Amino acid sequence: MAIIRASNLTYTYPFAEKPAFKNVNLEIERGEFVLLTGPSGCGKTTLCRCFNGLIPHFYGGTLEGEIIVAGLKPSEHAIYEMAQHVGFVFQNPENQLFALTVEKDVAFGLENLGLPRDEIRRRVDWALKVTGIYDLKDRAPFELSGGQQQRVAIASVLAMQPEIIVLDEPTSFLDPLSAKSILEVIHRLNRELNITVILVEHRLDLAARYASRVIVMDEGQIILDEEPRKAFLEEKTKMVGVGIPKVVRLYLLLREDGINLSRVPLSPDEAAESIVEVLESDRG
Amino acid sequence: MSMLDGLRLLDGLRFRNISSPIHKIDPRAKFVYVCALFFVAILFNQIIPLLILFLSQVPLVIIARVKKEWLRLIRGSIFFAALIFAMNVISLYFYGGYPSLASIIEHSLAMTLRFIVLVESFSIFFLTTSPDIFGLSLEQMGIPYEFCFAFTTAIRFVPVLAEETQTIMDAQRARGLELESGGFIKRIRNYIPILIPLIVNAIRRSLELAEAMESRAWGASKKRTNLYALKMGGKDYCFIIISIIIILISIYVWLFIKIPSITQIMQL
């Protein structure tokens, strides 16, 4: 059974004239790595807020249609209940860390749940190790680099052992190297812990290789839902201002001139491999 | 004093993560100590005991390794100290009935010193107590968690706010805003382009914070656990006992020993 299922979901913010998204139908299976993208204002962040009940509990407004996340209807359960199933990592690392040490920040959610102290300790240490920041545990979050802060944010939702983690443009404030390593951490959570990942991201060049599925939204609608290699072949993707990775653009340009690489490359490695294949067959 | 200087002064109160014997003392024990000093400082209005009180805390500052921060705070309070001194001199001169100018000055100095002693003991407390631990001790004393959380979060955001204020000022100055130009009213108006973004950003930030808190199970359980629990140890009780002894000795001195004033000593 799907871990997230939305049918005919429509949402309008309070005081808004038109819905942020309408008639969204979506099924996400356990263990998927979904890349959710689309131009600014397309409704992707709004959709994510429905997964842990921030919509409707925090934002109000009117939610129509049906959504079930991890077997629960978010509108019927408090955000803190949903939080134990759905972890949420936000764009700005600065505004999602509250404590004065990394360790206390990671413990925050567990403390709120009122878990026994040694259970908290065990889970905090585990989450710090999985995200590779155990050595930073006594530091103050605001002294850390953006990349480290984002790892703290990930560790702090991971400690709650959710089945789903939603990340809303987690790399947009980071330099490319930190962005790359954050995406690698997310990939590991998905592959090794089988956590369902929903990643909202503009940086397809770094993220596409990890995704099992790309969903593109525009003007409040899902306009494309495909596995990455196929998604990039759709002209629609380009139409709505999704940044197609350069290696894919190279693939498309070569195809115009009749050179067909064996597959749509999702990383420079794959592109190089396919080009080598073509060169070798050309020689032979 | 501009808004930014104010924030910088607050920043001076910011806890720095070093470890020392003083840092390790339970904040509740330290709090008793601060109260004891408070009591003693209010008890005496002569210069000699206040001076002793002032000097006796200097070793603590050195043991706690916060000398630099502490000096900065004392320097920051000089303006207020000077104000207190001037007010005292003026009011005593006109209404006091003191025998001589020398004794007026001595008394005013004592009052100023009292203020500095209070600043001193407070700063030792805040410079050596992590706000996290302080919040925790408030919590364990039965103060509602919401309040403790608000307190530690406020402290956490002081440096962020100071930096943001600086950025906003830079952004507006880069568009030709001259803060120091014009008459009094104009100067106040000059701050509008700084205040509005500051407020808008503070609101936006608090919404984002609230959203993140909610997403991390804020309010899930009535019985919140804390990763740490404060336990009073032998050292802490010692510290409390020392504080009580200080109070007792001071009361004894206050009741039975006549403390000479500097003017009297000089005359001998």
Added chain:
Amino acid sequence: MGQNGAGKTTLVKHFNGLLKPSKGRVLIDGIDTRHVSVATLARKVGFVFQNPDHQLFSETVEDEVSFALKNFGFDEKTISERVEKVLNILDLTHYRKSSPFMLSGGERKRVALASVLSWDPKILILDEPTIGQDSYQKERLRQFIMQLNQQGKTVIIVTHDVEFVTECEPRIILMKNGRIIADGDAREILTDPNLVSEASLVLPEITQVFMRLNDYGFPRNVIGVYEAKRLILERLSGGFMR
């Protein structure tokens, strides 16, 4: 370009006098920044900050854009002409009477840019202009920047958006720990693996592809897609009929 905390923003704040050097000097158009006010330098040097919310405060977009013009003492007529022009260029005319706070993130960023371009500074500094922008917005921004540059403006961009930079092909100054570690054109700097990793950047995607094709006799210093295509086609044309 360079890692966060490398000193990029601190350096560019010296260019309009927000910061003054404690040693050495900064000359802007021949003027020593230590001897003039920020307001004077700002006439020559426009500085667009990273986050538009750090500067927007007016009731309407129009007021926001005329703020600097009033500070610089332009007359009413010039102000309304300039505002008109810059709103038009940045496609903001229909928001003229709207509150800047009601606009989307991308639009707010454009208003902030307009409020600086309004006084037509010779030098334009943009701090992280691509953060939070989608690819369509980035492409528009890039075209706009190139256009300004062709009109003779000096443009300085602080960024770590490598792919954005490969499309502009500017001169690059790399910083690390408060020092300049390299200074040269984009092709030379961004294809040097050591420099790139020292500055916490990554190689451009196309460069990464060509690094791996090096054994096949391709050059390493390729950054553009069209160039990449041309090189591959040339290699194939021997035995390949089209």
